[in-house]
Amino acid sequence: MSKENIVEVQNVSKTYKKRRQKEFVQAVNNISFDVKKGEILGLLGPNGAGKTSTIKMICGLLIPDEGTILINGRDNQKNRLETLRDISAVLEGNRNLYWRLTVRENLEYFAGNRGMDKKGVAQTIDELLVQFRLRDKENELVNRLSRGMQQKLAIAVAMMADSQVLLLDEPTLGLDVETGYEVRELLKEIVNNQERTIIISSHDMAVVEDLCDRVIIINHGRIVTDDHVDNLLRLFAVRSYTITLGQLLSDQQLQLIKKAFPHLEYIPDTTQAIIKVDFDQDHEIYDLFELLKMNKTPVESIEQGTINFEQVFMRIIKGEEAHALV
Amino acid sequence: MRWFSLLRVNLQKEYIELVRYLPNTIATVFTFYIIFLGMFLGIQVVGDPSTQELNTQYVIVNNLFWFLTMSTINKVGWQVTNESMRGTLEQLSMSPMGIWRIMTARLIASTVINFIILIVLLYLSMFTTGQWLNIDLLSILPILLITLVSMYGLGFIIAGISMVLKQVDAFLQILQFILAGLAFVPVTVAPIISYFPFVKGLDLVRSVMIHGVTLSQISVTDYGILIGNAIIYFVLGIAFFMFCERIAMKRGLLAHY
Ligand SMILES: Nc1ncnc2c1ncn2[C@@H]1O[C@H](COP(=O)(O)OP(=O)(O)OP(=O)(O)O)[C@@H](O)[C@H]1O
Ligand SMILES: [Mg+2]
Numbered sequence: 001m002s003k004e005n006i007v008e009v010q011n012v013s014k015t016y017k018k019r020r021q022k023e024f025v026q027a028v029n030n031i032s033f034d035v036k037k038g039e040i041l042g043l044l045g046p047n048g049a050g051k052t053s054t055i056k057m058i059c060g061l062l063i064p065d066e067g068t069i070l071i072n073g074r075d076n077q078k079n080r081l082e083t084l085r086d087i088s089a090v091l092e093g094n095r096n097l098y099w100r101l102t103v104r105e106n107l108e109y110f111a112g113n114r115g116m117d118k119k120g121v122a123q124t125i126d127e128l129l130v131q132f133r134l135r136d137k138e139n140e141l142v143n144r145l146s147r148g149m150q151q152k153l154a155i156a157v158a159m160m161a162d163s164q165v166l167l168l169d170e171p172t173l174g175l176d177v178e179t180g181y182e183v184r185e186l187l188k189e190i191v192n193n194q195e196r197t198i199i200i201s202s203h204d205m206a207v208v209e210d211l212c213d214r215v216i217i218i219n220h221g222r223i224v225t226d227d228h229v230d231n232l233l234r235l236f237a238v239r240s241y242t243i244t245l246g247q248l249l250s251d252q253q254l255q256l257i258k259k260a261f262p263h264l265e266y267i268p269d270t271t272q273a274i275i276k277v278d279f280d281q282d283h284e285i286y287d288l289f290e291l292l293k294m295n296k297t298p299v300e301s302i303e304q305g306t307i308n309f310e311q312v313f314m315r316i317i318k319g320e321e322a323h324a325l326v
Numbered sequence: 327m328r329w330f331s332l333l334r335v336n337l338q339k340e341y342i343e344l345v346r347y348l349p350n351t352i353a354t355v356f357t358f359y360i361i362f363l364g365m366f367l368g369i370q371v372v373g374d375p376s377t378q379e380l381n382t383q384y385v386i387v388n389n390l391f392w393f394l395t396m397s398t399i400n401k402v403g404w405q406v407t408n409e410s411m412r413g414t415l416e417q418l419s420m421s422p423m424g425i426w427r428i429m430t431a432r433l434i435a436s437t438v439i440n441f442i443i444l445i446v447l448l449y450l451s452m453f454t455t456g457q458w459l460n461i462d463l464l465s466i467l468p469i470l471l472i473t474l475v476s477m478y479g480l481g482f483i484i485a486g487i488s489m490v491l492k493q494v495d496a497f498l499q500i501l502q503f504i505l506a507g508l509a510f511v512p513v514t515v516a517p518i519i520s521y522f523p524f525v526k527g528l529d530l531v532r533s534v535m536i537h538g539v540t541l542s543q544i545s546v547t548d549y550g551i552l553i554g555n556a557i558i559y560f561v562l563g564i565a566f567f568m569f570c571e572r573i574a575m576k577r578g579l580l581a582h583y
Binding site: 016017019053056059060061062063081082084085087088089091092095096097098099100101105108109110111112113114115116117118157 | 327328330331332334335336338339342343346347412413414416417418419420421422423424428492572575576577578580581
């Protein structure tokens with residue numbers, strides 16, 4: 001494998017057995033991907049897609065049923081403790097802190113438990129407190145902090161390990177808009193100033209759009225898409241059109257057009273009408289014009305739709321475009 | 327050096343919690359003191375007057391040992407349960423030190439800090455009853471240290487079970503009584519319990535504190551059982567704990583939030 005790859009996930013599957021029931025849940029189904037040094041990778045997927053399970057397997061917290069995960073070329077099952085040196089993570093939620101300890105005490109406690117000595121850690125802690133704007137809260141008990149501050153502290157705890165790979169599971173989950181923005185800005189700072197490899201799972205498209213170079217979309221435990229964020233946006237933007245017509249379509253015309261483009265959206269106004277449509281293939285736009293021309297419908301304007309990441313995501317998940325991309 | 331870091335931060339955490347939550351600490355001392363008083367009064371009322379003093383002395387030592395087992399073995403069970411719900415157990419499991427080392431450091435830290443309470447309880451009990459025991463540290467400490475090793479072994483077994491079992495609360499409640507049983511039932515009643523973790527040690531500590539026995543007076547067999555007990559339970563405990571850790575990692579049980 002390429003020397004640059006710091007994380008290699010190879011044919012990994014995981015099925016959970018539900019407690020007391022004879023039911024099984026396949027959380028991850030034969031997933032493979034590599035992450036390059038310094039890359040910022042987004043893991044995106046709806047609820048229950050298998051993001052957290054994937055992250056936990058990379059962190060060595062969950063043993064895969066099949067497949068291997070290499071960290072810096074080393075199997076994270078066979079060399080668990082050694083590979084953990086290169087990994088740190090903030091897992092789901094912001095509760096993975098000691099609520100009865102202060103901000104600073106939490107940082108010290110986790111550092112010590114990683115085997116880091118006090119002197120070396122003190123300066124790092126000071127820097128992190130400044131960077132995370134928690135300096136004035138350093139002696140505050142964690143249970144008195146706001147959710148956003150707790151989340152920032154959890155990220156700081158993970159940063160302190162100074163590992164090469166940082167995994168963040170839903171870093172903005174449950175935060176209000178403002179705090180979510182603050183955490184996002186903080187992550188942006190981290191992304192821009194550091195050489196770390198970061199894997200972020202999120203529902204929050206803004207997080208992925210803002211921070212990630214590359215995105216893997218997971219659905220039902222499978223990888224649906226693995227591409228650069230820019231590519232995905234471009235690909236989908238090109239295919240999305242808004243066409244304004246100079247007159248309304250007759251029922252007959254509409255039927256004809258709908259037959260060729262079942263997902264087309266027709267929005268009639270008083271004298272005008274708007275058509276919104278996505279094309280799977282480039283030639284389809286010509287097919288549509290062909291149909292419109294046949295019926296002598298005047299086309300007043302054609303706009304290439306702007307599309308944000310959320311729309312890209314929804315479309316991929318709906319599976320409409322999946323076959324065209326993979 | 328890295329072991330030292332583990333020990334340092336865990337001692338620090340135990341100490342901070344002891345002092346910061348002083349009302350809790352005092353409540354714990356008080357609870358064990360009240361239980362002790364209850365037993366002491368029981369002996370006064372219904373006990374045989376000829377063995378009253380001796381019985382009281384037994385109760386002092388047994389109660390202290392019960393406290394010691396509760397504050398290490400039972401506590402580690404509760405900690406694992408709580409931390410798996412909080413998510414901190416997962417965070418600790420990602421330490422390159424390995425969770426069993428962290429657990430060992432915690433158990434040690436827990437005993438060291440709880441010794442403060444233990445000494446308070448001891449003197450409180452002795453003062454209340456007027457029964458001054460033989461505090462021969464030179465004899466008590468070596469026995470106690472070896473006994474603690476077997477206690478930690480049991481602590482690991484409980485920690486492992488707590489990690490894997492879901493309805494662990496009921497189990498830990500029952501464990502309190504099992505520990506009390508082991509601490510209070512005399513070895514003479516059921517010699518077999520000498521082979522249970524920490525029971526032999528407790529018996530020897532009683533011999534020192536109550537009967538004034540010194541290290542040189544203890545038989546080789548007794549030492550054998552004491553040390554064998556410590557080694558076997560500690561190794562068994564860690565092996566069992568690691569086995570449970572693997573099960574937990576296979577089933578995704580390190581966190582159930
Ligand atoms: N410990 C577990 N035991 C049983 N089933 C589990 C366990 N953990 C996760 N699952 C199931 O596995 C599937 C994938 O879960 P996972 O948490 O990996 O998804 P996710 O993408 O992180 O979802 P979310 O967005 O809700 O966090 C879900 O159906 C979930 O219910
Ligand atoms: Mg998740």
